[in-house]
Amino acid sequence: MDKNRKVHQFKNPVLNWIEFRLPIVSYFKKEYGDYPMPKNCNYFWSFGALATITLVTMIVSGIFLAMNYTPHTDMAFDSVERIMRDVNYGWLMRYIHSNGAAFFFIIVYIHIVRAMYFGSYKYPRELNWILGVFIFLLMMATSFLGYTLPWGQMSYWGATVITNLFSAIPFIGEGLKTWLLGDYNVGNATLNRFFALHYVLPFVIFGVVGLHVAAVHVHGSNNPDGIDIKTNNDSVNFFPYMLIKDTVAMCAFGVAISAVIFFGPNLMAEVDNYIPADPLVTPAHIVPNWYLAPFYAILRAVPDKLGGVLLMFGAIVILFVLPWLDRSKVRSCNYRPIYKWFMMGFFVNFFALGYVGMLPAEGLYLLIARVGLLYYFGFFFIITPFVGWIEKPSKLPLSISDVYAKNIAPNIGGGEKGIPSPAMQKDTNL
Numbered sequence: 001m002d003k004n005r006k007v008h009q010f011k012n013p014v015l016n017w018i019e020f021r022l023p024i025v026s027y028f029k030k031e032y033g034d035y036p037m038p039k040n041c042n043y044f045w046s047f048g049a050l051a052t053i054t055l056v057t058m059i060v061s062g063i064f065l066a067m068n069y070t071p072h073t074d075m076a077f078d079s080v081e082r083i084m085r086d087v088n089y090g091w092l093m094r095y096i097h098s099n100g101a102a103f104f105f106i107i108v109y110i111h112i113v114r115a116m117y118f119g120s121y122k123y124p125r126e127l128n129w130i131l132g133v134f135i136f137l138l139m140m141a142t143s144f145l146g147y148t149l150p151w152g153q154m155s156y157w158g159a160t161v162i163t164n165l166f167s168a169i170p171f172i173g174e175g176l177k178t179w180l181l182g183d184y185n186v187g188n189a190t191l192n193r194f195f196a197l198h199y200v201l202p203f204v205i206f207g208v209v210g211l212h213v214a215a216v217h218v219h220g221s222n223n224p225d226g227i228d229i230k231t232n233n234d235s236v237n238f239f240p241y242m243l244i245k246d247t248v249a250m251c252a253f254g255v256a257i258s259a260v261i262f263f264g265p266n267l268m269a270e271v272d273n274y275i276p277a278d279p280l281v282t283p284a285h286i287v288p289n290w291y292l293a294p295f296y297a298i299l300r301a302v303p304d305k306l307g308g309v310l311l312m313f314g315a316i317v318i319l320f321v322l323p324w325l326d327r328s329k330v331r332s333c334n335y336r337p338i339y340k341w342f343m344m345g346f347f348v349n350f351f352a353l354g355y356v357g358m359l360p361a362e363g364l365y366l367l368i369a370r371v372g373l374l375y376y377f378g379f380f381f382i383i384t385p386f387v388g389w390i391e392k393p394s395k396l397p398l399s400i401s402d403v404y405a406k407n408i409a410p411n412i413g414g415g416e417k418g419i420p421s422p423a424m425q426k427d428t429n430l
């Protein structure tokens with residue numbers, strides 16, 4: 001026993017007992033109690049917490065669904081209907097789970113937009129960003145697998161279209177597809193393994209989220225001005241300040257998702273998936289979940305199958321290297337007068353890609369998808385490096401307190417009682 005080990009002392013004897021054996025109490029106090037949050041962080045910084053709570057909700061509701069679901073092609077569709085009609089509160093679990101998936105993507109997309117706009121992917125948070133992109137990939141895989149399980153028309157045909165993509169890979173494609181399906185076509189073996197993987201992947205996501213959040217806490221959170229905490233006056237403790245803010249965000253989120261679950265549970269659902277899977281009847285339009293549609297639009301915008309597959313996966317893989325494509329030292333787009341507009345253009349373009357990804361790939365829609373595809377890759381390969389090189393950023397505030405004193409609350413923070421701090425008095429050009 002190491003007698004020199006310093007043990008943190010708490011007032012509560014139970015906590016002391018635990019702390020002596022496993023220093024988890026002091027760990028939580030440090031990481032979620034005293035953790036310094038930049039005091040200029042806005043509600044965008046609550047989306048990480050919202051994503052975490054949604055992930056937990058998805059896992060819990062999923063476990064309840066799995067208790068009554070049967071992964072067999074003859075019974076899957078009916079078992080879901082039974083959950084909806086006969087299982088106590090089964091309808092609630094299912095609607096929480098299906099709408100939760102859509103909300104999860106909305107939240108994570110906003111979380112990514114925040115990270116991109118305020119440059120949170122830059123030094124020293126690159127690994128944090130990389131883990132995030134990895135989570136995003138896992139989320140897409142999980143939602144695709146989950147979409148197959150109700151064994152409706154879209155489940156079957158979506159799985160058929162997506163797994164067919166693998167056959168475009170030269171030499172090994174066909175073999176790889178058969179290996180993934182466990183059969184020559186989407187069938188019972190496929191449904192079984194998709195269910196097994198859909199059950200396990202959320203726990204993998206949970207583990208990666210743990211690393212992701214731990215990585216954030218090493219260098220601390222970024223903020224809307226993208227400048228580092230310099231003094232204690234620049235930050236507030238996570239507890240209670242940020243926790244209260246996150247709780248407000250969670251309540252608002254709870255109202256929004258409840259409104260959909262109770263008043264429009266099928267708003268984001270695909271009607272064709274209420275028809276049992278039929279391998280002999282192809283639906284008129286095979287559409288993916290709306291949150292995967294931007295990538296589907298990229299796939300269909302390319303006339304060549306292999307080219308489409310490569311660009312679709314490339315559209316995600318490119319995110320991994322974003323921290324190195326952006327050459328600007330300034331993080332926040334608030335101080336980047338040119339890049340800011342290209343960044344907003346990127347978000348609009350992504351939205352447009354998603355829109356056309358849900359429509360038939362013909363005429364104007366196809367044209368929009370092709371222009372969108374060019375902008376998407378042009379943004380990463382040309383705009384981001386080039387603008388970083390030529391742009392003259394606006395003058396950065398000297399400290400977070402100075403921004404706070406000037407922009408948000410002239411009477412508190414920053415300098416004493418509204419008097420601008422010496423740094424601010426020198427720098428009136430904020």
Ligand code: HEM
Nearest residue numbers: 045047048049051052115120129132133135136209221222
């Ligand atoms: C299950 C999905 C995810 C969960 C639960 C999650 C959770 C979190 C949490 C709790 C934080 C700290 C609080 C905050 O800054 O909001 C955070 C920060 C961050 N996340 Fe995520 N995240 C997820 C997905 C992603 C994805 C997909 C990306 C990017 C592709 C990403 C990029 C980032 C970045 C760059 C930060 C640091 C932000 C900053 O310091 O300003 N995250 N995440």
